[in-house]
Amino acid sequence: MKLLYFAWLKQKIGTGEEDIPLPDGVTNVGALVSWLKAQGPGYGEALEDLSVIRFAVNQEFVDLDHALAEGDEVAIFPPVTGG
Amino acid sequence: MIRVQRGNFDVGAEMAAMSGRNIGALSSFVGLVRGEDGDESVGAMTLEYYPGMTEKKLAEIEAEAHKRWALEDSLVIHRYGRLEPGEQIVLVVTASxxxxxxxxxxxxxxxxxxxxxxxxKLEERKNGADWVKARESDDAAAEKWSVKK
Known part of the structure; x- marks a missing residue:
């Protein structure tokens, strides 16, 4: 699956994009977040407060209980501030 | 029409280019980079976006506007990259x-x-660069149109 990070999440994690196989036992976005938090201090810090994070799967906004499949594009980013 | 672009835009030219058989009214909004936030001066800002999803969401909201109102034409241009105070960020034009x-x-x-x-938006301030936080007043402004997000 493809993971994308934007804004300060990209800075804290240290990359904007990575390709990983869908981890064993990860069935939804919430489980992916828990798995990512264990991947290093940058991830842990970036994903600490989920109230300031939004998720998109295949370019649609989703909640933490959204199911994941191999090949999904998952984006993790702060609330948007354009305009 | 939706455009996400690095370069500037000419408001007059864009408005003049709106096309439709029976345009009697053009409305526009232009967003600019502010140079101050309260008492504090703000430098340039850098806009990041999500290529693919950004265009998709803009196209969705444009389609929603055409469903709700009888529009002859519409245009949304949003810039990305580093912009100085006073520079144009976003243009919305509607024709009806x-x-x-x-x-x-x-x-x-x-x-x-x-x-x-x-x-x-990443703002450059005296003490370094800061990501702009989302504002509840913006959520309230969108909410009044009862839009599902």
Whole structure:
């Protein structure tokens, strides 16, 4: 699956994009977040407060209980501030 | 029409290019980079976006505006990259036969865009660069159009 990070999440994690196989036992976005938090201090810090994070799967906004499949594009980013 | 671009835009030329058989009203909104926030001066800002999803969300809201109002034409241009105070960031133009549809749909488009289109602003301030935080007032402005996000 493809993971994308934007804004300060990209800075804290240290990359904007990575390709990983869908981890064993990860069935939804919430489980992916828990798995990512264990991947290093940058991830842990970036994903600490989920109230300031939004998720998109295949370019649609989703909640933490959204199911994941191999090949999904998952984006993790702060609330948007354009305009 | 939706455009996400690095370069500037010419408001007059873009408005003149709106096309439709019976345009009686054009409404526009232009967003600029502010040079101050309260007492504090703010430098340039850098806009990041999500190529693919940003265009998709902008196209969705434009389609929603066309469903709600009788529009002849519409345009949303949003810039990305580093922009100095005073520079143009975003342009919304709506064209309709009558003023009410043009004005209301223009307000709807910018309100919805601010809370649903993936853009993020990094502001340069005295003590370093800071990501702009989302504002509850923007959520409230979008909410008044009862839009599902």
């Amino acid at each position: 036969s009558h003023r009410q549809a043009a004005i209301e749909s223009c307000a709807f488009l910018i309100d919805w865009l601010k809370t649903s289109a993936p853009f993020w």
